[in-house]
Amino acid sequence: MDFKSEISKYTIIDLDKLKTNKTKCPKCGREFNYVGKKIICPECKYIFKLND
Ligand SMILES: [Zn+2]
Structure with missing residues (x-):
C-alpha cells in the first residue's frame, strides 16, 4: 500500500469521528x-459559543 492512500484513509476516519456541524455567524x-x-467565524473572526 502506498503512502497517499494510507493518509486519505485516516483522513476520512477522522472527519467521520469529528462530526462537523454547520452554523451561521x-x-x-x-x-x-x-x-x-x-466557534470562530472564518470571515469576520467573531467568536461565539453555542448553547446545548
Ligand atoms: Zn462572521
Whole structure:
C-alpha cells in the first residue's frame, strides 16, 4: 500500500469521528462548518459559543 492512500484513509476516519456541524455567524451571516462549542467565524473572526 502506498503512502497517499494510507493518509486519505485516516483522513476520512477522522472527519467521520469529528462530526462537523454547520452554523451561521450571528454577525456577518456567513455559513460554515464547526467542531465543538467555541466557534470562530472564518470571515469576520467573531467568536461565539453555542448553547446545548
Ligand atoms: Zn462572521
